[in-house]
Amino acid sequence: MSESTEASRPGVPNDAAPIKAVPVRHYGRWIAGVIILFLAFIVIQSVITNQALKWPVVGSYLFDSRILHGLQNTLLLTVLSMVIGIVGGILLAVMRLSPNPLMSGAASIYIWLFRGTPLITQLIIWNFLALAYPRVGLGIPFGTTFVSWDTNTLITQLTASLLGLGLNEAAYMAEIVRGGIQSVDGGQLEAASALGMSRGKTLRRIILPQAMRVIIPPTGNETISMLKTTSLVVVIGYFELMQVVRTIYSQNYETVPLLITAAAWYLFMTSVLTVIQYYIEKHFSRSSSQATATQAKWGSRMLGFRFGRGREGGVSQ
Template sequence: MPAGRPETIKAVPVRHPGRWVGGIVVAVLAAMLLHALIFNPVFEWDVVRKYLFQQSILHGIGVTLELTALSMLMGAVGGVILAVMRLSPNPLLSSAAWLYIWVFRGTPVLVQLVFWNFLGLLWQRLSIGIPFGPAFWSESTNTLIPTFVAALLGLGLNEAAYMAEIVRGGIQSVDEGQTEAAHALGMSRARTMRRIILPQAMRVIIPPTGNETISMLKTTSLVSVIALEELFQAGQNIYSHNFKNIPLLIVVSIWYLFMTSILTVGQYYLERYFARGSNRALPATPLQKLRALFVRTPAAAPTAALPPAEGAPHD
């Protein structure tokens, strides 16, 4: 070996016994779960297959998706309005928004659903007219607010309170200099919010909004207490007649997992879209990650060795 060159280092890989133990424990638990799923007769997978695409189950899925979409739309619009009111310098507007958020976040959504379903006990008729004066139009409360509308009001108005705090956090994450620059250009407060602040705040708003959407999909199961047949209620109606409780609960769970998985993928691509202006490189999509497992990236070409500097020793 040439003089002056250090000896070759014999690298010994660091051992991680904890990883092996953890992996073995997880593998054993997974094998036990798989064995139970296959050989436990209570699961009755033939019953699961029979009712997976049953008509009432599919109808319940439609009601669940409709409630989720409309409730989130109501919550998103109401949340933006409440967030702007909360940040308003007008004390009446900010106090009213704070009171709304306090009431709807402080009471269970289950109580709110039942309350809206029994609104006719408070006011038998709803009317439009001059405040404290004659009414121009009047209609029965139970006619105006059937079960589906009661469920929509309970879910959507409750969601607006949570979305208000999410939107407020997103708005406050934008640097104040953006607002000052917009006002210096003569833009109104409303146009500044619409054209400058909200587009930048979306990067912060989208992730928790996606979580709220997934949570809303599952929260719709609570409307079964007011006898609205969504997915969970449809499953309940079937197993109350055939007493196949576990198989029908598995059917319902499979559909919930399927729908939440689709929403999760949609949330990922939406976050990726709004991250374009903040990240140097966008995160890989699931398809790109999957392709990377099977397609080997070509290695970079070796760089040519530079000639030794003048007077430098040669080997």
């Protein structure tokens, strides 16, 4: 169509200007942003200028040797409890997915029992286990006992804390691991069986690397939650961060500054764990992509194909 014909069409101006796009103005967002900034300014100003918070006292106790010792015990509890929880969770998840009804039933009862009772109750039970079992030992049921120990000596406050936190965490980790394993396509297991791989090797080399993409985020959340949950062992008197804080403010009555000190350390440690979790998730996300590519390569080999460049630059078969 010629320019003269286009210009003679009705409704088309001869000097048509290009359309000018006008961005939509979101006044509600600006108003909400201003309100949030105003409220944040009020809160920060109140926290900084409030004399009752006693920031100099907070600073003097932040690196106190007793606080640092309690912090060390808190980190120790967190690491050991999560190791117990993760190892136990993997075993329970494998048992729960087992075709053996006894193994599956035992794992289900364990998960039901430890998830169905409060953690603080479990801690107290482990700490006072000697009231029900003064001695624990190994031997023949209803027969001879070969070796036994005094329960109070065997289960210290640290042991009771680890048993309560770790065994409880294992029940939750079992469901996380089970969900991650079940998220992997069942065809992966069939392909591995066709290649002659054992179930254990299939779990290590194929299933778990792909399931980690699903397992890692909630595991990171459980670790951060465990760091804060360790404060519950204060009920059995173990010397961790909150117990140290309670001991100090019961002597000098500086309750608020010492609680702020504990909160500051918890915030710092959870921030560090959050950064670590981010990089671990990033690593396993990349590993999962590589594992998927490897499975595609193996699947092609099963069908009789092999990858490589032919003499003509194409894919040889």
